[in-house]
Amino acid sequence: LFKTSIFYLLIFTQFINSDVFAQSFTSRLVCSNNSLQNPWEITWGPDNFIWCTQRTGKIVSRINPTNGTIQNLVTISNVFTSTGQDGLLGLALHPNLLTTEPYVYLAYTYLFNAGGNELTRRRARIVRYTYNQNPSSPLLSNELILLDNLPASNDHNSGRLKITQDLKLLYTIGDQGKNQFGNKCDTIRSQYVDFLEGKILRINLDGTAPMDNPFACDCNSLRRYIFSLGHRNPQGIVQSSTGKIYSCEHGPKTDDECNLIVAGGNYGWPNVAGKKDGKYYRLGKWRDSTNCAGINFNDYVDPPPRRIERTFGDANFIQPIKTLFTVDTPYTFFTGSNAYLYWPTIAPSSIDIYETGPIAVFNNCLLVTSLKQGRLYRLQLDATGNSVVGDTATFCKSQNRYRDICFSADKTKIYIACDNTGQTSGPTQGSALNPVNPGNILEFSLLPEDLKKNIFFKESNFSKNTEFLQAVLGEKILQNE
C-alpha cells in the first residue's frame, strides 16, 4: 500500500509540473524577435499603447499591442551605453499625458569622463520630454534635465522610475556593483546618507526635493532626495492604489528581496541580506583585505575581515516582506559552469501589483519578473498589503530573460519584455541560455478554465541543488542531462 501511494504521488507531481501551466495561459508575441534593442521599461499608456524604453537602442517607442507596430518617438543620442547595466532605463508617464501635462519622464546614463574607470565614466540623469501626439508623427522633444550627476557604473545602476499618486517621482539607484568583480576594492555606500548609491529617491516633478522627504531638513545636501536607504540593486518599484510602495531587489547569492518601502526606512544592505537571520550571508569587505587589487574576486570565499549580519543595529532597519530565496546555513552552492543559474536567487528585474481583475489567481498579488528563470513570480499579499502569505507560485514560463511587465488597462492581458541575449548584464557577462524571443514582448492571457490549479512548483522544493536545477532551468535542461 505504501509503495502504491508513492507511485500515485509521483504521477500527480509530474502532472502538476508539466501540463497545468500550458492549460492556464495562452501566449502570443507582440512584435517580431529582435525588433527591440533591450526593451527595459514597458508601461501601459493612457492611449492604450505600450510605451517602451530600449536600453541599448536609446529609443523611446510606442507599440501597438494589437498589431505590433512600433513607433519610435525619440532617439536620445546623449545616452551612453557600453557593456553592463547602462543605457536608457526608466520611463514614467504623467497621468495627464494626453490632456494638460504632456510629459514623459526618463532616466538614462551619459558619458561624464571618457578617461574614467567603470565607476567614474558614466553618470545618470532624470529628464522630462514633451509629447506631441500629432497622429501622423507623434514625437518626444524638448529635453529638460531635472536631476543630473547621479551615480552610474557598469553594474547595479537600477534605474526604475515611477510617478506616485501625489505626483512625485520615485527613482531607484543600486550600489553600483561595488565590493564585487572589477569594482571589488570600492566600498558600498548604501548606508551613507550623503551618497545616492543604494537608495530610492523621491523627487518633485521639477527636479527639486520634496520638503516632506525624511532627510529634507538638511536642505543643502544630497540626502534631501533620499526616501529610503540600504539597497543593493532595486530594479523594481510600484505603488498600490492605497499608496503602499513595493520594491524588489537583487540579492547576492541568496536573498533577493521584496520590500515594503517607507520613508526613512533602512533596508540593511550591505550589512544584512534578506532578513537579519544570520543565514549564510556575511559581509566581507574586499577593500579591507590585504592587497585587494592583487587578489582575484571569488564568489564563494568572502575576504576577511567579515561581519555577521546580527551585529547590524540600525533602529530604522526594515526586513523584506519576502525573500527569494533564503537557504539554511551551512549550504553548499553549486560551483560548476554558469553556477549563478543554480543559486537560490531569481534575479528579480521588475515588480508590479495586480490588485483586482479577471485573472483571479493574481488578485491582490505582487508580480515579479525573473531574469534567470523566464518566469513570473506571484507573491500573494494579505488583506492589509503589509505581508506576503502562502507559497510562491510561478507562471508564464519561457526560455527568456524577463525584464519588465505591464498590464492592459482592463487587466485581461499581461505583457513581459525580454532581453536580447541570454547573458547577464553584470560584469561576468555569463551566458547560459539562448533566448527564444530576444528583443520582443510576450502577451499572456488566461484561458477560462483551470484558474485554481496552476501553481507550478512550491517553494518547499528549493532544498537541494538537484531541485534548483529543475526549478531554474526547467524541463529542457533536464532532458539534456
Ligand SMILES: [Ca+2]
Ligand atoms: Ca513596467
Ligand SMILES: [Ca+2]
Ligand atoms: Ca534588505
Ligand SMILES: [Ca+2]
Ligand atoms: Ca539574512
